[in-house]
Amino acid sequence: MTMLKNIFSIFTGDDPLQKATERFSEMMALVERMVVDASAVYWASEGSAADRTSLYEADVKVNKLERQIRKAVVTQLSTPSPSDVPYGLLLMSLVKDIERIGDYAKNLVDIRSMCRGEAGADAARELPDDAVVAELKEIAGGVEKLAREAAGVYERSDEERARELTLTGRSIAKRCDALIGAVASAEYKAGMAVDLALATRYYKRINGHMLNLLSSLLMPLHKLDYYDESSLERS
Numbered sequence: 001m002t003m004l005k006n007i008f009s010i011f012t013g014d015d016p017l018q019k020a021t022e023r024f025s026e027m028m029a030l031v032e033r034m035v036v037d038a039s040a041v042y043w044a045s046e047g048s049a050a051d052r053t054s055l056y057e058a059d060v061k062v063n064k065l066e067r068q069i070r071k072a073v074v075t076q077l078s079t080p081s082p083s084d085v086p087y088g089l090l091l092m093s094l095v096k097d098i099e100r101i102g103d104y105a106k107n108l109v110d111i112r113s114m115c116r117g118e119a120g121a122d123a124a125r126e127l128p129d130d131a132v133v134a135e136l137k138e139i140a141g142g143v144e145k146l147a148r149e150a151a152g153v154y155e156r157s158d159e160e161r162a163r164e165l166t167l168t169g170r171s172i173a174k175r176c177d178a179l180i181g182a183v184a185s186a187e188y189k190a191g192m193a194v195d196l197a198l199a200t201r202y203y204k205r206i207n208g209h210m211l212n213l214l215s216s217l218l219m220p221l222h223k224l225d226y227y228d229e230s231s232l233e234r235s
Helices: 018-043 049-077 085-116 131-156 159-185 190-218
Strands: none
Touching: 018 049, 018 085, 018 131, 049 085, 085 190, 131 159, 131 190, 159 190
16 A cells, blocks of 8 residues: 555544645645746746746745644654654655755756846847757656646545656656757757756656655555556556
8 A cells, every 4th residue: 555545634633744734735736836837937938037036935935834844744753652654754755855846946947047048138049949959848848747737646646647647757757868868969059058958957857756756656655766667557
C-alpha cells in the first residue's frame, strides 16, 4: 500500500497533522500556478519586473508553508506516543520537492530577464525559430501538463493516472538530456546557448521533482523517488 493513499482524508477532527495536509494542498496549488506562469514568462516576447515580483511573492508563500508543515510534523512526532509516523515522514519529504519546484519556476523567470532582458529587448535576443526551440517548447508543454494535473491526481489518489504521468515524465527527462546535446552542438551565440541550456535543465528539474511527488502514489515510503519498472508498465 502506498503511503499517500487517501492522505487528504486521513487527518480529521483534532489531529495535529490535519492543518499540515491542508497546507500541503495549498503548496501544491501555488507551485502549479508558479510553473505555468513562469513558463509563460519564459516564452513571452517581452518580460517585465512585475512578472518576477509575482513569482517571488508566491515563492515566499511556498517557503512559509513548508516551514509550517515541518513544524507541525516535528511537533507531532516528538510526542511520547506519536501517531501516523509514516505519513509525517512522507510529508517532510514531499514538501521539499514542492519547495524545489517553486525555486526552479523562479529560475525560469530569471533566465528570461538575464538572457533577453525586460520589455523592449532587442529582437536579436529573442528565441530563434528552429528545431531546438520547437523541441524545448514541446517539453515545456509536457511539464506544464504535469504541474496542472498533479494536485488532482493527489486528491483522487489516482494511481493509474499517476502511473501514466510518470511514464510521460520519464520520457520528458530523456528528451531533456538529448536536447542539451543538441544545444551544445548548435552554432548559437554564448548568451543564447546559456538561455536554452538552462531552460532545458530547469524544466528537467521541475519534471524530476514532479516525478518524485507522483512516486508517493505508486511506491511504499522506503521506495520514495524510486520507480519500479514492472509497476509503471502495468496496464
